[in-house]
Amino acid sequence: MGEDFAFPNRVLIAGATGGVGVHVVRRLQQLGVTCRVLTRDANRAAALGVAEIVQGDVLRPEDCRSAAAGCDAAICTVGEYRIPKDRPIVDGDGVINLADGVAAAGTRRFILVSSLGSGESWSWLPFFVKGYFHAMRARPILTAKTRSDAHVRALDLDWTILWPAYLTNRPMRSAPLLTEGRAGGTTSRQAVADVAVRCLASPSAIARTLVVVDHFMRVTLRRGGLFELDVPWEAWPPG
Numbered sequence: 001m002g003e004d005f006a007f008p009n010r011v012l013i014a015g016a017t018g019g020v021g022v023h024v025v026r027r028l029q030q031l032g033v034t035c036r037v038l039t040r041d042a043n044r045a046a047a048l049g050v051a052e053i054v055q056g057d058v059l060r061p062e063d064c065r066s067a068a069a070g071c072d073a074a075i076c077t078v079g080e081y082r083i084p085k086d087r088p089i090v091d092g093d094g095v096i097n098l099a100d101g102v103a104a105a106g107t108r109r110f111i112l113v114s115s116l117g118s119g120e121s122w123s124w125l126p127f128f129v130k131g132y133f134h135a136m137r138a139r140p141i142l143t144a145k146t147r148s149d150a151h152v153r154a155l156d157l158d159w160t161i162l163w164p165a166y167l168t169n170r171p172m173r174s175a176p177l178l179t180e181g182r183a184g185g186t187t188s189r190q191a192v193a194d195v196a197v198r199c200l201a202s203p204s205a206i207a208r209t210l211v212v213v214d215h216f217m218r219v220t221l222r223r224g225g226l227f228e229l230d231v232p233w234e235a236w237p238p239g
């Protein structure tokens with residue numbers, strides 16, 4: 001696939017040590033793309049076998065700017081599951097810093113893994129899912145994602161925002177479903193990574209917010225058909 005489509009040469013991945021991020025790195029490596037990783041934990045990142053590691057924090061704008069310099073594209077999968085008491089939420093300010101750093105470095109392509117429940121999609125969530133967010137006091141994370149999604153859309157970048165549903169660690173068995181309409185259920189982390197990477201060489205995905213769900217979630221599709229990326233799905237080689 002790498003030879004048939006114009007993938008960027010060097011991609012910055014923020015969040016590479018996380019559940020989605022490790023799959024992003026693995027797939028880019030399979031495609032022969034040079035990976036530069038921005039991480040707080042260089043030792044964990046070293047285990048990924050990536051070419052370039054930048055130790056830093058997305059909450060520090062200067063770290064984002066220096067990490068993005070010289071990259072042709074960026075994929076952001078950062079996030080946190082606990083609300084910090086003493087600093088801003090990474091899903092808001094961290095993502096905004098990263099997007100600003102990417103724009104300042106002159107890197108145009110920016111893929112953001114956000115979440116279903118951000119922005120207007122909050123109102124689409126079933127009652128029990130909203131209840132879960134309230135019970136876990138996790139709504140501020142979605143509020144932060146709403147803010148960073150809006151910020152990214154307003155920048156002069158070739159952005160794509162992905163809204164996965166509930167993330168699982170199931171292996172991806174078939175093509176994930178994408179829509180600009182509504183869908184829900186589950187999304188495997190590998191499926192999110194697969195879509196994020198294919199977006200890099202899919203101009204049709206620019207300036208779009210795409211819901212991503214597992215292939216067996218077709219029954220949840222509402223309003224709007226399926227969206228196809230320019231780069232077709234293919235099974236990943238093992239390993």
Ligand SMILES: NC(=O)c1ccc[n+]([C@@H]2O[C@H](COP(=O)([O-])OP(=O)(O)OC[C@H]3O[C@@H](n4cnc5c(N)ncnc54)[C@H](OP(=O)(O)O)[C@@H]3O)[C@@H](O)[C@H]2O)c1
Nearest residue numbers: 015016017018019020039040057058078079115165166167
């Ligand atoms: N859980 C769900 O059901 C669900 C559903 C939809 C969307 N999402 C979203 O999907 C995204 C990926 O989820 P995931 O499960 O892969 O997350 P994860 O495993 O928790 O990974 C999060 C990554 O963010 C990085 N990170 C956190 N704070 C950082 C900081 N200050 N500076 C630099 N990097 C930082 C961590 O890297 P280091 O610690 O190495 O620095 C880690 O690699 C998240 O945005 C999440 O909110 C989740």
